[in-house]
Each structure stands twice: as C-alpha cells, then as structure tokens.
Amino acid sequence: MGAVSVETGSRSLRWRDSLASAWRLSRLIFRGLWRRDLLITLVLVGLLITSAVGVIYAVHLNRQLFSSLNHLQVQRDAYQRTWSQLLLEESALSAHSRVEQHAVADLNMKVPGRDDITLVVKKP
Numbered sequence: 001m002g003a004v005s006v007e008t009g010s011r012s013l014r015w016r017d018s019l020a021s022a023w024r025l026s027r028l029i030f031r032g033l034w035r036r037d038l039l040i041t042l043v044l045v046g047l048l049i050t051s052a053v054g055v056i057y058a059v060h061l062n063r064q065l066f067s068s069l070n071h072l073q074v075q076r077d078a079y080q081r082t083w084s085q086l087l088l089e090e091s092a093l094s095a096h097s098r099v100e101q102h103a104v105a106d107l108n109m110k111v112p113g114r115d116d117i118t119l120v121v122k123k124p
Contacts, residue, residue, distance in 0.1 A: 032038065092098070103109040 100111075
C-alpha cells in the first residue's frame with residue numbers, strides 16, 4: 001500500500017508542476033499581449049476582417065439587386081410586348097372598314113345615297 005500512496009503523491013506533484021508551468025507561460029503570453037505594437041497589429045487585423053466581411057456583404061447585395069433588376073427587365077419586356085399586341089388589336093378592331101362591315105352585317109345599316117342626304121342650313 002505504501003507504493004500506491006507514493007505514486008499518487010508523485011502524480012500530484014507532477015500535476016502541480018505542470019499547472020505552475022502552464023500558469024507562468026500564460027502570464028508571459030498575456031503580459032506580451034499588452035505590448036503596443038501587438039495591440040496595433042490586432043486592431044488592424046480586426047479592421048481588415050471587418051472590411052472583408054463588409055465587401056462580401058456588398059457583393060452579395062449587389063448580386064441580389066442585379067438579379068432583381070434582370071427579373072424586372074424581363075417583366076417590363078413582357079408588358080411592352082402585351083401593350084404592342086393590344087395596340088395592334090385596337091387598331092385592327094377600330095379600322096373604318098371593319099366598323100362599316102359590322103354596321104352593315106349586324107345592325108342592317110347602309111351608306112345613304114345622294115338623294116337621301118338633306119342639308120340643313122343654319123341662318124344667323
């Protein structure tokens with residue numbers, strides 16, 4: 001049993017030495033972090049990363065807006081085609097010959113002859 005307790009004691013001692021060594025090393029590292037040139041470097045790295053994220057966001061937003069613009073241009077072209085077709089249809093339906101044809105065929109109208117026309121003169 002004595003060997004077990006000695007081994008446990010040496011493990012505890014080794015553990016304590018490792019912990020003390022790690023504590024000294026971390027104190028050196030954190031003390032070194034407060035040097036002026038290192039702080040300036042860290043701040044500049046932070047600004048660089050922030051700038052990179054900003055550029056990535058701007059590019060993403062630009063691509064979204066460009067995609068939206070393309071979609072809207074396709075819609076505009078479709079509306080212009082529809083408008084052109086409607087104008088053609090309107091001009092075809094309102095042509096004098098078609099109106100006259102419709103009046104004769106559906107409404108039984110006819111163009112009056114010379115004898116059927118009466119001129120009314122307005123006296124001043």
